[in-house]
Amino acid sequence: MKFFQKERLLNKENPRVSRRYLGATFFGIIIVVFFIFIGRFSYIAIHGQINNNNLSQKTAALYRKDTVIKAKRGTIYDASGNAIAEDTTTYSVYAVLDKKYVNAKHKKLYVTDKQKVAKLLSAYLPMSQAKILKTLQTKNAFQVEFGTAGKNLSLAIKQKIEAAHLSGVYFTATPARLYPNGIFASHQIGLAQAASNSTDTTLKGVMGIEQGYNTILSGKNGSKQVDQDSYGYQLPDSKTKYKAAKNGSDIYLTLDSRLQSYLETLMTKEQKKFNPKSMTAVLMNPKTGQILAASQRPTFNPQTGAGFGSANAWRDILTEDSYEPGSVMKVFSLASIINAGKYPPNAYYQSGKITVGGVTVHDWNTTGWGSIPYSQAFPRSSNVGFVHLEQILGHKKWLAYLKKFKFLKATHSGLPGEASGSVQFGSAADQSITAFGQGINVTVMQMMQGFSAIANGGKEMKPQIISKVVNSQTGKTTTYQPQQVAKPVTKKTTKKVISAMRDVVNKKYGTGTAYKIKGQDIAVKTGTAQISGSNGYLTGSNNYIFSVVGMAPASNPKYVLYITMKQPQNIQSTDATNLSDIFKPMMTRALAYSNVTTTSSTESTATMKKLSGESVTKAKQVLDKQKLKPIQIGTGNTVVQQSPVSGTQLLSNQRVLLLTNGAMTMPDVSGWSKSDLLRLEQLTGKTFKITGTGYAKTQSLPANSLMNSAKTITVTLE
Template sequence: MKSSKNKRLINKRNPRRNRQIIGGAFLFAVVAIFLLFIFRFSYIVASGKIDDQNLTKKAEALYQDDSVLKANRGTIFDAMGNPIAEDSTSYSIYAVIDHRYTGSNDKKLYVTDKNKVATVLSQYLPMSKKDILKTLNPQNKKTFQVEFGTAGQGLSLAIKQEIENHNLRGVYFTETPARLYPNGTFASHQIGLAQQSTTSKAGTSTTALTGVMGIEKSYNKILSGTNGVKQVKKDSYGYQLPNTKVKQKAAKNGSDVYLTIDSRLQSYLETLLTKAQTKYDAKGFNAILMNPKTGQILAASQRPTFNPQTGASLGSFWRDTLTEDAYEPGSVMKVFTLASIIDAGKYPPNSYYTSGQVQVGGSTIHDWNTTGWGSIPYAQAFPRSSNVGFVHLEQILGEKEWLEYIKKFKFLQSTNSGLSGESSGSIQFKSASDQAITSFGQGINVTAMQMMQGYSAIANDGKEMKPQIIDKVVNPTTGKTTKYKPVTVGHPVKKSTTKQVLKDMQDVVYKNYGTGAVYKIPGYRIAAKTGTAQISTANGGGYLTGDNNYIFSVVGMAPAKNPQYVLYITMKQPQNMTESPEKILSEIFNPMMKRALEYNQGKTTKTDQATMPKISGEAVNDSVSTLTKAQLKPVQIGTGNTVVQQLPQAGEKVLSNQHVFVMTNGAMTMPDMTGWSKSDVLKFAEITGKSVKISGTGYVTKQDLAAKSLLDSTKEITVTLQP
């Protein structure tokens, strides 16, 4: 015990030995750590990586500045080289109000004079000074920046420059790539729409325009082009490093797409459809004008439609009804039934049948004139549009041969016209009654484009042409042109057959018992066929009832002897049917076909159209005078003295005596809407951004907000329409 105790005391009294032990341990630890660093460093040097991160690339990224060289989106042109859709730039305004936002030498980069900013902006934005000040003083005191809603978006370069001239501290703009549609409502669903989309790659976000419907979508890859890149070696201050080169891969701009659409005819068709839609408030219109010799679409549109420039009326209705909607065509289908039985050599024009009604497979089929016309020859079945007569003709032809002709005319398959989302259609052909009703356009679903393709065969000596809306694609860099030639898709009937069908189509217009006398055009011979198709109920268990619950239609070919044009128009469920369906459709068909025929002969025509002048940025009094001289009706919204927005946009085609909306600076005010159409009310809602509840059909007779009242705090306006 004593010896052990003495040993411990000796150790405690020997600090030198203790230091040696501790020093040795410390030296060992240092050497171990040093060796570990050497090993780690050697590994990094050898592999060039740390934590699976490539150090070489990290270093390059630190000193290398990569910038995207954006490709220009191709322009869409009409047949005469006028731009329909082209790249543009719009601007949005915002204001920084955070006092911590300063520059070098503590320069104030935030709004320092809110009263001045509000005063100036109220001259260029459709907002009152009071509302702008309210925006500049948000309840949340920590707000960094504020925006001005729709009033501060989509500003033109001219308005941006005007505001910048006032040198407002703290007021800034963002630049946004945009697509310019200078014609406004112009084959909108067919041309389509390109909108901003953002993609991320390697940590870099790129904003570009992407087609989301119509030709903009189906030809998006061709129109988009390919972005380039610019690489520059820079120091920590952002300057290019000496003895380094700029690496650049040029952008490849998108190709330009040229259409077959004739702007003169297209603009006129839009005018006529707008006029008819305003007057008769139909749930839908389709209209297509085609050159049957080539299949080229010269004009095409639909209702409902929208303005791609403003996005007004787009809503959730994205369908191109010319290609995506399959419907029962009604009696305009009799053109193909007649052509089929004539071509098969089984047509008995001089034989008689009893009109009125017929029993088929346990079902009774009636003529539109339920009492019929007694015993009449089959030659009258077509001009009288007798369903009973065509049931008998289908039975004479035979269901098997009739179905073969349906397929020869290329129904039940897409036309592949170049427009996206095209439907193939369908047919119900099992029972005898199913087969019978297809002879007059029920029980078979078609698209408007399929009908046009089939009609081309009748107007083109039996040679059926594929509908064509793209004329050519031109690469702006190389100049390479890809021409889209007319495509023949078949020869369903003989030339002699088409001559007989065209003769019978003239009987529709010129015989005293024909259903299409209203489609006569003085100086021109017209071949036509009318149609009235029932509309299936939502559950498909029957058809809607009521005088207006039909799809009314007309197809016309002119000149009848050798047609240069085919015009097909449908109208679905007019809500304000103050005229007969034939009369309503003739208000579109006759002037449209006449305009096309006159152009074909090189004639100039007087038009009731005008081109919307540019009035934005002008004095209100001067603008009102300009519009009045142009035979337009200005509607002033606001108490200011300068025009800050206009609708329609400058350059758009407008009707004489059409309402033009003039938005002034300062507070917005309510106009007197008495006598306005539904279309005018919707345009008012578009330019003001106000919610408008519309009750009834026809024209405005009542509004719940008095004229000249301020719109600033109004949430919803209710207007009542009556026929």
């Protein structure tokens, strides 16, 4: 009995013993962990690091604010110092719709009056009140934007909208590039944009000079580093680390804005008339190689983005595309055989057709002109005659001259992405057809470089579009001097070639009589080149590249103008006279600028001033003093583009178009000439259908209406 009592007593004491043992164990573990923590903290305190991270640096970074100081991108100027591309800031508007968006005092920060917001925004955005209201009525959206209509707003427009104190309407700022002239050598100037898929808002050139000289234009960002507390105040005894931004350098071009703007107007008119797949035009000073005007179609407006939708919008046709030039190549084949001393101008040949290496070559007049002297082969543009001449010169000699004229090599004119060209020279047929511009691929810039040799007494000049670069930090100017790259032929040879080019214009049988300019000494060569396809040359009346090159004055050329038109869809004839509507007025205008003004003394003139960036009020005051007619296009108060551009000589009472920030509005065009309407079309990027002759009588879009509301604006002349 005692045994069992003792056993029960021991069983009662065991839980207390177990708890003592368990408590002691836990206490020991706590002691060990405590010493581990003490050791760890001591190590961190002594070494100031954890997991190889410096705690002092981490703490300092917590209170440090780093700010990037943006460098200003360099400005691109024309030859007269007028800005073509410059930095600016644009704004995008958005509206918050979520009714939960309130501040600490429960003030409503969302749109409370959608009708009021829609009405006010429609006055400043190219978007109707109804469409804005529909956007504001979007369901289950925290905020809404207004597409392209709500982007690229000027500071003046932003301030006008802000002045209305609309609840829920806000703005974001974006660095942007201002192109005040709109369509203006767009592919050659290029485009600079902020990255669209990142938070980096630094402008970067994506085409043209903006891309090719991006490093020079960009400069280098600076920085500012400040140590501050949680409230944003600078910490005592802390130092501000400051590194100044280095602004980009400015680039000056050889382009003459007066000639460039006029060329763009002529190109737009011709594009509407013929609807070609592409067109190019370049005006050069052959003495220096400087490009005075350059344009292409299709093109785009870098300011508005109009035209980016076309298939070839991003291609600089002048440098990136190579093509078979056709009969304008005869300028070089004639120069080569004359320079080689093998030209027989008075010998006769049978025109019409010739077979070379199993291939029959025809003249454009397939029946030919009978037996004619070689002196008529050039003005008549006889392919057969030039096959004979190439054979007289010799294949090897002809290829050597092609290389002397610097074909098959990029010109390095200053524009990016230049192609080198190529030539098919394997068979006798291939070799012969290159003499009249088939079987050889060239670029527009290579042709301009070669033409300079003919117009400049044998001295071939490198095409030049950049005249100088000015460092914004030091003021140091790097000037690009005219560069002679070759002397393929003698001055005596060039005189004979220009004489033959005169015959193209002046002889009854010449192919360029349509290019004659009254009172001017003009030398011309026309071309009609077949276009190579996958199964040989294309057929059909419009599957050609029409071209013309002209030099004036022919006795001592100051200008070379070269124009091409590829596959016009609306065409009545298959000759190269289709380009005379560009050539004649453009060359006439250039010659007029180079001479003392011929304006009658009874007519007063004024020099157009730079008005872009000025307030509308000031611009109108300036024009009134010059006795010019200001035409405001838009609801804004700042001029963003003007036409004509600065430096242009104007007659009194001539219209000056002022495109302002804000929504574009239609002016009253009653009494306007067709040329004024074409300038309006170019400036706004809108499509105009002009019918009739004379002066504007009616317009489909009423005056002061938003131009965005109509896809096509019809104006009837009477």
